[in-house]
Amino acid sequence: MIRVLTKTLAVSLALAGAAQPALAQDRAAALREACAKDVATHCPGVQPGGGRIAACFKDNLGKLSEGCRTALIKAKAAD
Numbered sequence: 001m002i003r004v005l006t007k008t009l010a011v012s013l014a015l016a017g018a019a020q021p022a023l024a025q026d027r028a029a030a031l032r033e034a035c036a037k038d039v040a041t042h043c044p045g046v047q048p049g050g051g052r053i054a055a056c057f058k059d060n061l062g063k064l065s066e067g068c069r070t071a072l073i074k075a076k077a078a079d
Contacts, residue, residue: 027075034071038064 035057039046042063043056057064064072 027078031068031071031075035064035068038068 038057038060039053042060043053046052046056
């Protein structure tokens with residue numbers, strides 16, 4: 001399950017720069033909303049960009065909220 005979520009996170013974050021910018025922006029916005037508290041709780045001080053948030057999430061995958069994990073899975077399913 002953790003391996004799937006790790007891959008899902010990586011793919012979902014990569015979608016932000018996908019060929020369909022509006023769809024990617026919607027997915028990125030949904031992930032930001034669902035995972036904002038997780039970023040604040042588990043990744044305080046981590047600067048966005050360069051994969052730093054994704055790396056922090058990977059390091060804290062088992063601690064992520066159910067809502068964030070669900071958003072990551074939904075983003076993967078939409079691929």
